[in-house]
Amino acid sequence: xxxxxxxxxxxxxxxxxxxxxxxxxxxxGAAWAGEKxxxxxxxxxxxRRTANxxxxxxxxxxxxxxxxxxxxxxxxxxxxxxxLAVIQANWQLQEAxxxxxxxxxxxxxxxxxxxxxxxxxxxxxxxxxxxxxxxxYAFAEWAFSDAIxxxxxxxxxxxxxxxxxxDVGTLRPFLTLPKSIYGGQAIVAEAYQGGGFTGNFDLGDxxxxxxxxxGQVTSEFELLPTWxxxxxxxxxxxxxxxxxxxxEGLSFGFSGYFGLRxxxxxxxxxxxxxxxxxxxSGESFLARFEVVFSKVPSFINAITGYGELxxxxxxxxxxxxxxxxxxxxxxxxxxxxxxxxxTDEHADYAVGLxxxxxxxxxxxxxxxxxRGNRFSVPTAFATNFVTPYAGLPFxxxxxxxxxxxxFSF
Amino acid sequence: xxxxxxxxALLLVLIAYRASPAQADESFRIIVNSGIAxxxxxxxxxxxxxxxxxxxxxxxxxxVPVDQAPDSQVREVFSEAVHGRSVTAVKSFWxxxxxxxxxxxxxxxxxxxxxxxxxxxxxxxIGYVSASADTAGVRTVRLGE
Numbered sequence: 001x002x003x004x005x006x007x008x009x010x011x012x013x014x015x016x017x018x019x020x021x022x023x024x025x026x027x028x029g030a031a032w033a034g035e036k037x038x039x040x041x042x043x044x045x046x047x048r049r050t051a052n053x054x055x056x057x058x059x060x061x062x063x064x065x066x067x068x069x070x071x072x073x074x075x076x077x078x079x080x081x082x083x084l085a086v087i088q089a090n091w092q093l094q095e096a097x098x099x100x101x102x103x104x105x106x107x108x109x110x111x112x113x114x115x116x117x118x119x120x121x122x123x124x125x126x127x128x129x130x131x132x133x134x135x136x137y138a139f140a141e142w143a144f145s146d147a148i149x150x151x152x153x154x155x156x157x158x159x160x161x162x163x164x165x166x167d168v169g170t171l172r173p174f175l176t177l178p179k180s181i182y183g184g185q186a187i188v189a190e191a192y193q194g195g196g197f198t199g200n201f202d203l204g205d206x207x208x209x210x211x212x213x214x215g216q217v218t219s220e221f222e223l224l225p226t227w228x229x230x231x232x233x234x235x236x237x238x239x240x241x242x243x244x245x246x247x248e249g250l251s252f253g254f255s256g257y258f259g260l261r262x263x264x265x266x267x268x269x270x271x272x273x274x275x276x277x278x279x280x281s282g283e284s285f286l287a288r289f290e291v292v293f294s295k296v297p298s299f300i301n302a303i304t305g306y307g308e309l310x311x312x313x314x315x316x317x318x319x320x321x322x323x324x325x326x327x328x329x330x331x332x333x334x335x336x337x338x339x340x341x342x343t344d345e346h347a348d349y350a351v352g353l354x355x356x357x358x359x360x361x362x363x364x365x366x367x368x369x370x371r372g373n374r375f376s377v378p379t380a381f382a383t384n385f386v387t388p389y390a391g392l393p394f395x396x397x398x399x400x401x402x403x404x405x406x407f408s409f
Numbered sequence: 410x411x412x413x414x415x416x417x418a419l420l421l422v423l424i425a426y427r428a429s430p431a432q433a434d435e436s437f438r439i440i441v442n443s444g445i446a447x448x449x450x451x452x453x454x455x456x457x458x459x460x461x462x463x464x465x466x467x468x469x470x471x472x473v474p475v476d477q478a479p480d481s482q483v484r485e486v487f488s489e490a491v492h493g494r495s496v497t498a499v500k501s502f503w504x505x506x507x508x509x510x511x512x513x514x515x516x517x518x519x520x521x522x523x524x525x526x527x528x529x530x531x532x533x534x535i536g537y538v539s540a541s542a543d544t545a546g547v548r549t550v551r552l553g554e
Binding site: 038040042072074076078081084086088137139141143145146155156164165168170171198200202207248281283359360408 | 497504509
């Protein structure tokens with residue numbers, strides 16, 4: 001059977017498994033919510049296709065990629081009024097891309113032995129499904145009062161709007177998060193390992209929520225779609241303040257963190273991010289805005305952000321729009337010389353049309369017009385950093401069509 | 410005479426309008442555990458109890474809210490009257506709380522009798538039932554502004 005046919009069949013199997021889970025998820029009783037112990041979860045599947053032959057963007061390929069599946073289980077226990085313990089694990093199935101190579105004798109030279117063979121790229125890429133399981137978080141929280149709660153373990157990083165609900169598709173209007181902030185820049189992370197305080201203050205018609213934490217942060221840095229390094233930042237101090245306004249559904253806040261030591265393969269030094277967010281989540285209308293400034297001294301500065309709107313036409317149909325931007329300023333001469341300038345830029349203009357069967361089950365479609373090559377890169381370049389680029393510019397525009405389903409329970 | 414009739418008609422309309430909110434309020438009642446010595450609660454305070462922004466009574470005892478099933482009529486009325494939001498909107502709020510590890514929603518029970526039983530046996534508990542429910546064994550609280 002041809003690879004393309006296998007891919008299509010695999011995609012349908014994934015879709016059927018997800019739909020089967022969705023059938024269970026739409027039952028309001030599917031989540032087990034007892035007095036002291038609760039089980040919840042969420043999942044997602046999408047099909048993603050780009051218009052540019054040979055370019056990858058946000059797991060979308062020109063051939064069409066069905067293999068974008070994730071599922072998460074969340075277990076929360078509250079054995080006493082003061083104690084909350086939470087564990088969440090995530091499983092993902094995505095395409096992994098590797099460069100096809102052929103063994104050929106290497107030419108003689110100062111770094112080769114006579115008769116030595118080497119793996120030489122032949123310019124094509126093989127994709128295979130890759131399954132990963134990760135611990136999202138595992139922590140316990142002790143509530144001294146509403147204003148002071150202490151939590152320790154691996155805790156969701158409180159930054160901006162979406163870090164704490166990173167993969168929960170039923171809490172956002174598009175299938176994926178904006179790449180600018182949440183797209184593997186090590187600007188934000190999903191969790192920290194350490195301890196922190198959180199709480200809320202009742203200010204009459206206003207409310208104030210805060211987080212203050214310290215420890216270690218591990219985040220993914222996507223140098224290329226196929227070259228993702230884990231970057232662990234230690235000696236971190238961070239926090240977030242959110243003001244809840246008297247207008248129902250309207251809040252805004254400030255977030256930031258800074259760390260002193262990193263042990264990634266690229267030897268990042270200290271780095272930090274600061275951001276502002278605004279969120280209006282009404283009954284029918286939703287408006288969200290975030291802007292973040294991130295600095296890795298001697299490596300890169302970046303300013304990123306997005307704005308998104310969504311409107312429920314009726315109780316089922318939702319329309320959405322989003323503008324997402326990233327502007328980086330790289331500081332390493334070698335990298336700047338070996339990549340086009342457009343790899344420091346990204347703009348994504350997206351529209352979406354969704355059908356909500358219920359708040360727990362939604363079908364989403366979206367179209368993205370992408371400018372810049374920070375995230376839209378040639379497949380071969382993404383797999384072999386050097387070979388395809390010989391001073392030639394990349395095609396700096398691309399289009400992505402996406403469709404999928406997301407559920408929670 | 411015409412003016413008097415118009416005035417009376419206007420007065421009747423105003424009386425009917427004033428009567429409507431009270432009529433909606435009478436479609437459910439707030440109940441608390443008999444150990445909670447309270448006569449009146451504001452809507453805002455009740456809303457804060459049910460989204461767990463406030464977790465303790467004035468005396469320091471923990472507040473233990475209990476919800477009815479999402480598809481129940483009384484929950485729908487309670488949600489609009491107290492939260493000012495639909496049940497769907499409140500469920501979305503709880504989704505965010507659950508998956509960010511911040512909190513867990515109040516337990517959900519089916520029917521007025523189950524709510525009364527929960528509130529009766531749970532110190533610090535607060536719930537809501539339909540206006541016609543049998544509330545023997547628990548304290549009924551007046552709904553303030």
